[in-house]
Amino acid sequence: MPLYALGDKAPLIGADTWVAPSAEIIGDVTIGERCWIGPCAVIRGDFGSIVIGDDTAIEDGVVVHTPAMVTIGSFVTIGHLAMIHGASVGDYAVIGMNSTLGDNARVGEWAIVAEHSLVKKNQVVPPGKLYAGVPAVEKGEVTQVHREVMIAGKKLYRDLAGRYREGLRRIG
Numbered sequence: 001m002p003l004y005a006l007g008d009k010a011p012l013i014g015a016d017t018w019v020a021p022s023a024e025i026i027g028d029v030t031i032g033e034r035c036w037i038g039p040c041a042v043i044r045g046d047f048g049s050i051v052i053g054d055d056t057a058i059e060d061g062v063v064v065h066t067p068a069m070v071t072i073g074s075f076v077t078i079g080h081l082a083m084i085h086g087a088s089v090g091d092y093a094v095i096g097m098n099s100t101l102g103d104n105a106r107v108g109e110w111a112i113v114a115e116h117s118l119v120k121k122n123q124v125v126p127p128g129k130l131y132a133g134v135p136a137v138e139k140g141e142v143t144q145v146h147r148e149v150m151i152a153g154k155k156l157y158r159d160l161a162g163r164y165r166e167g168l169r170r171i172g
Helices: 144-167
Strands: 024-031 042-052 063-065 069-072 083-085 129-132 137-141
Parallel strands (some): 024 042, 042 069, 063 083
């Protein structure tokens, strides 16, 4: 795994979590169990602490960094190329591809931040709400249909972590 200690701070990775060989996990980072950390993700706990819950997917090219603290809950999906900087994300939330969460932004549980959205510094996305745009604004409620699709996607990534652990091999 591409794990790096910085001084006396070293990443802690939970059981059955898969981390891509091209990812970089540095310093004061704790990642829960059964997570999937995608290719080229950077999770950098050099200035502050980063805590990621169980069953969470950090997709390809995601950057997580902080001047103080990042918390990402359990059963969260962070889409490709998103940036999480000094923010918090509640359980079961989805952060869409190429979205940005600024310092001290807070995304509640079961919330969705749509693709290419900007949640500005100190902005709050309440639990169960759908936000989109630059800057992100409320677009409605997260429905039961949204939740069912979110759960199905989260199970796919949890299962994918097992497939990668057991079957990924370099060839050529």
